[in-house]
Amino acid sequence: MxxxxxxxxxxxxxxxxxxxxxxxxxxxxxxxxxxxxxxxxxxxxxxxxxxxxxxxxxxxxxxxxxxxxxxxxxxxxxxxxxxxxxxxxxxxxxxxxxxxxxxxxxxxxxxxxxxxxxxxxxxxxxxxxxxxxxxxxxxxxxDGNNLRLSARNMEKHLGEDERLLEGISCEPPAYTLDTLCRALNKGTFQSVRYEVAHHMLHRQVTRSQLYPSKYYFSRDGRIKFLNxxxxxxxxxxxxxxxxxxxxxxxxxxxxxxxxxxxxxxxxxxxxxxxxxxxxxxxxxxxxxxxxxxxxxxxxxxxxxxxxxxxxxxxxxxxxxxxxxxx
Missing domain, CATH: 3.40.50.1820 (Alpha/Beta hydrolase fold, catalytic domain)
Incomplete structure (x- = not known):
């Protein structure tokens, strides 16, 4: 076969x-x-x-x-x-x-x-x-460094929670896809190459209603501070x-x-x-x-x-x- x-x-x-x-x-x-x-x-x-x-x-x-x-x-x-x-x-x-x-x-x-x-x-x-x-x-x-990092992440996670509970619905900052590809490359310390970054972006960005030619990250901001x-x-x-x-x-x-x-x-x-x-x-x-x-x-x-x-x-x-x- x-x-x-x-x-x-x-x-x-x-x-x-x-x-x-x-x-x-x-x-x-x-x-x-x-x-x-x-x-x-x-x-x-x-x-x-x-x-x-x-x-x-x-x-x-x-x-x-x-x-x-x-x-x-x-x-x-x-x-x-x-x-x-x-x-x-x-x-x-x-x-x-x-x-x-x-x-x-x-x-x-x-x-x-x-x-x-x-x-x-x-x-x-x-x-x-x-x-x-x-x-x-x-x-x-x-150790002290890890505990301080966990404490900081806890505070940031709670801050994101408060914004959700308060119903803040303003649109996040929006950027062009090219800018987001460059940001993903930089944010991963060049682990994700610029030319393939769009494969990751297509499921984690949403088109802006205010600026139709731009996009913003739509993933949950709290995952940056997971336990x-x-x-x-x-x-x-x-x-x-x-x-x-x-x-x-x-x-x-x-x-x-x-x-x-x-x-x-x-x-x-x-x-x-x-x-x-x-x-x-x-x-x-x-x-x-x-x-x-x-x-x-x-x-x-x-x-x-x-x-x-x-x-x-x-x-x-x-x-x-x-x-x-x-």
């Missing part, structure tokens, strides 16, 4: 109901098989996978979602705080919505952290993990031990400082026979800037651990296409 690659034009927009609204997403490709669940990083959205999707094999679909407060997903209600720990619950929520007994996971940055935590909590439900540029965040020591857990290095190590045989692929950008505690990485790489690690030249967003460097490892990994079945591939019926514009 001839295998092709996914098309970025072949998708279905999805809205997954949740108690606070909905989770927005796009399901690319095969919709008759359980897809890969893809989750973006902090302050990003599902557009982060735009350039990687077309390089993946088409025998398995990919469901990319926007986390709450990001992209086009609902914001949490005023008075409710964003937390990395709470984001982990999004994975089993999506699984229950579609009735999946198992899940295949693809994540970047914070999305990859959520997948490490979930895989450690429920390894029997995870059939593979593809982690882009991180395993788990470094343990945050409760980070103070987890112990020993706990990370025990979590790594629980991911004993789950196929686990990590691709790291050479110019990125992220990976995680060395002990957890060592345990996973030593104990798990299905663990793979590769370093490629690039930044934290290498999967967006130069997706071919990641795809060269992801594609064979998928063929090994999610091979095509007789029910999918060329036997699929034609799918409906839907397209959205900015």
């Amino acid at each position: 001839r295998m092709g690659t996914l098309s970025l034009d072949d998708f279905k927009d999805v809205r997954i109901p949740v108690p606070w609204g909905h989770i927005s997403g796009r399901w690319y490709g095969n919709q008759k098989e359980r897809p890969i669940l893809a989750i973006h990083g902090w302050l990003d959205n599902l557009g982060t996978f735009d350039r990687l999707i077309p390089l993946l094999p088409d025998h398995v679909g990919v469901l990319c979602i926007d986390l709450p407060g990001h992209g086009r997903s609902s914001h949490l209600q005023p008075g409710v705080h964003y937390s990395v720990d709470d984001y982990v619950y999004i994975i089993p929520r999506v699984m229950r919505e579609y009735g999946w007994p198992k899940v295949s996971l693809l994540g970047h940055s914070m999305g990859a952290i959520l997948m490490f935590v979930y895989a450690a909590l429920a390894p029997h439900t995870v059939d593979l993990v593809i982690s882009l540029d991180i395993l788990i965040s470094e343990s945050r020591q409760p 980070h857990a103070y987890l112990d290095v020993g706990l990370f190590a025990e979590m790594a031990r629980r991911i004993a045989t789950n196929p686990y692929l990590i691709i790291k950008g050479s110019e990125s400082p992220f990976l995680g505690p060395s002990e957890a990485f060592s345990i996973l790489s030593t104990n798990n026979p299905n663990f793979e690690f590769y370093e490629v030249q690039g930044t934290h967003h290498v999967h967006l800037n130069e997706p071919e460097k990641c795809a060269q490892y992801i594609v064979p990994f998928l063929h090994r651990h999610r091979p095509p079945t007789p029910r999918n591939g060329s036997s699929l019926e034609p799918k409906e296409h839907s397209k959205s514009k900015l």
Whole structure:
């Protein structure tokens, strides 16, 4: 059977109901098989996978979602705080919505952290993990600097809450798309290249009503100040031990400082026979800037651990296409 690659034009927009609204997403490709669940990083959205999707094999679909407060997903209600720990619950929520007994996971940055935590909590439900540029965040020591940062973030989060509760509805400052692309490049310390920044912007900006040629950020401002857990290095190590045989692929950008505690990485790489690690030249967003460097490892990994079945591939019926514009 001839295998092709996914098309970025072949998708279905999805809205997954949740108690606070909905989770927005796009399901690319095969919709008759359980897809890969893809989750973006902090302050990003599902557009982060735009350039990687077309390089993946088409025998398995990919469901990319926007986390709450990001992209086009609902914001949490005023008075409710964003937390990395709470984001982990999004994975089993999506699984229950579609009735999946198992899940295949693809994540970047914070999305990859959520997948490490979930895989450690429920390894029997995870059939593979593809982690882009991180395993788990470094343990945050409760020293003075970290505590001051947490205190400052708490105050800023509460300030954003107060503005929401007061019903302040004035439009945020608006800018041209070119200016926003440059701002995204600068804000990520050049991790996201200017020429590909529009892939992230198309889901996190809204056209200004006051200045129709300009746009403003529409993501929830409170996600900039989300809560980070103070987890112990020993706990990370025990979590790594629980991911004993789950196929686990990590691709790291050479110019990125992220990976995680060395002990957890060592345990996973030593104990798990299905663990793979590769370093490629690039930044934290290498999967967006130069997706071919990641795809060269992801594609064979998928063929090994999610091979095509007789029910999918060329036997699929034609799918409906839907397209959205900015």
